[in-house]
Amino acid sequence: MRAVACRRYGPPKVLQIEDVERPVPKADEILVAVHSTSVTSGDARMRSFKGAGIYWLPMALMFGVLRPRNQITGMEFSGRVAEIGKDVATFRVGDPVFGMKIGSANAEYVAIRETAAIAIKPDSLAFSDAAVTPFxxxxxxxxxxxxxxxxxxxxxxxxxxxxxxxxxxxxxxxxxxxxxxxxxxxxxxxxxxxxxxxxxxxxxxxxxxxxxxxxxxxxxxxxxxxxxxxxxxxxxxxxxxxxxxxxxxxxxxxxxxxxxxxxxxxGMSGGDSKSDLAEIAGLIDQGVIKPVVDRTYPLDAIADAHRYVETGRKRGGVVVSVAA
Ligand SMILES: NC(=O)c1ccc[n+]([C@@H]2O[C@H](COP(=O)([O-])OP(=O)(O)OC[C@H]3O[C@@H](n4cnc5c(N)ncnc54)[C@H](OP(=O)(O)O)[C@@H]3O)[C@@H](O)[C@H]2O)c1
Known part of the structure; x- marks a missing residue:
């Protein structure tokens, strides 16, 4: 599958589109065919490894000291369930979903545990909008x-x-x-x-x-x-x-x-709560909250998306389209 790889810390030009192995879902995992993903302020920081301040050491230990431990970028995604592991009970192939998994989302497929931050996408929400919601x-x-x-x-x-x-x-x-x-x-x-x-x-x-x-x-x-x-x-x-x-x-x-x-x-937010994402999906369903999309970039223009996010001027989220 095509994915955005970050093999070393640095400016947006370090990002490369590569052909990498498609993940195979484990028994408790869901494989999502990604429609849209995003670039968040957190993605730009993890790529450059700048601005961690007081959290430099914990971030280095978590994300890699010399080079990124997760070499695929991105955390937010939306798409359809493509495969499920044998123990998965609450999702079916074809379900529209959205979710968050650090270090994997800027790709054509994401494998994520059923118990992690993934929820059924509200009908009222376009895939592109869903991809700038979880973070x-x-x-x-x-x-x-x-x-x-x-x-x-x-x-x-x-x-x-x-x-x-x-x-x-x-x-x-x-x-x-x-x-x-x-x-x-x-x-x-x-x-x-x-x-x-x-x-x-x-x-x-x-x-x-x-x-x-x-x-x-x-x-x-x-x-x-x-x-x-x-x-x-x-x-x-x-x-x-x-x-x-x-x-x-x-x-x-x-x-x-x-x-x-x-x-x-x-404080720090974990950003990984399944029940909180379900609550967010409910609030969107009821028309209480909605995401704001600023710009949309194709996957091939991921470096430009990072450059824009780094201006610190974006309004809401920046979408990256993966599916044609
Ligand atoms: N601690 C945690 O757990 C946690 C969780 C999530 C995010 N974060 C961090 O929180 C920060 C914000 O994240 P984000 O994704 O919301 O950022 P963002 O989307 O990149 O923020 C962009 C917005 O910041 C506004 N802005 C820039 N300078 C400003 C100023 N001087 N005064 C008021 N507004 C200003 C801009 O509005 P104007 O153009 O109108 O100025 C722009 O709309 C990031 O550093 C992120 O890493 C931390």
Missing amino acids: GALSALEFLRDIAKLKAGERILIHGASGAVGVFAVQIAKHMGATVTGVCRGANVELVKSLGADEVVDYTTTDFTKTQDVYDVILDTVGGTSFSRSKRVLAVNGRHVFVVQDWPQLLQAMWTSIRPGKRVIC
């Missing part, structure tokens, strides 16, 4: 529900509201009953409003830390906010939650956790 939606759900512990009636500010995590965070926070303020560039204000944000702040003209508004939660999905500056707009027991974190945020998180009052919280 952002699973991260947003975990950060809001488990890390920020957002409650109905709270006021949340989402910084980076137009990115892959941000577009889902806005919609899921609204669904959880919060009052949502999104922060993005002027060009993305209408998009973020259309996702249900109650207010949108254009960070190129307005500094949210200098307004009179107060938030129970500040969720920074892209970096750039600081606890020292945002303290004055955080409520008494407010939480400043960092999706992207380094030493300053981790030290602040430790320090603020041992005393009452405003807190910094850092």
Whole structure:
């Protein structure tokens, strides 16, 4: 099968389309014929191995010190079940599915365990849209529900509201009953409003830390906010939650956790929960949330897709089409 290989860390040009062996599903695995996949900010980081910051060592141990351990790129996919292992009970050949598996998805076929993050694709969702859903939606759900512990009636500010995590965070926070303020560039204000944000702040003209508004939660999905500056707009027991974190945020998180009052919280999302992906599929089915597709590239243009993702300017997700 054709797949995107990354044999060494480096710029987008290290990516090559290669013919590799098609995976054979084990007894508990499903083989998916991929229709669409994606390039996420995480894929670009894993390819370049830059920007890992404080997580350099754990990432190196997990993903390979000298060269990538997973030499096929990509994590999100959508497509149809092509084969099932003998123990698979909940999927049938031909089922439309979408899911997430790190280091394998930019390929014509993906083998994934039945118990991993794979779900039936909602009918209302095109294959292309389904391929930019799991990374952002699973991260947003975990950060809001488990890390920020957002409650109905709270006021949340989402910084980076137009990115892959941000577009889902806005919609899921609204669904959880919060009052949502999104922060993005002027060009993305209408998009973020259309996702249900109650207010949108254009960070190129307005500094949210200098307004009179107060938030129970500040969720920074892209970096750039600081606890020292945002303290004055955080409520008494407010939480400043960092999706992207380094030493300053981790030290602040430790320090603020041992005393009452405003807190910094850092966290990691696993992005591998089957039940969470089923919940996301349900919310899409009910019309509560939807993915945002920015651009679509053919598999052969994977390096261009990485170059675009690295600009840090994408809106929602970048699709890579695999099936003709
Ligand atoms: N800790 C975890 O477990 C975890 C999980 C998922 C993701 N992440 C990380 O979270 C980060 C965000 O991921 P993502 O995929 O959502 O990123 P992304 O899609 O690449 O984010 C792009 C968006 O960021 C916005 N942006 C850039 N600079 C900004 C600024 N100064 N202020 C406000 N918005 C800004 C851009 O909007 P404008 O053009 O409007 O500025 C753009 O729409 C990545 O670093 C990713 O690796 C971490």
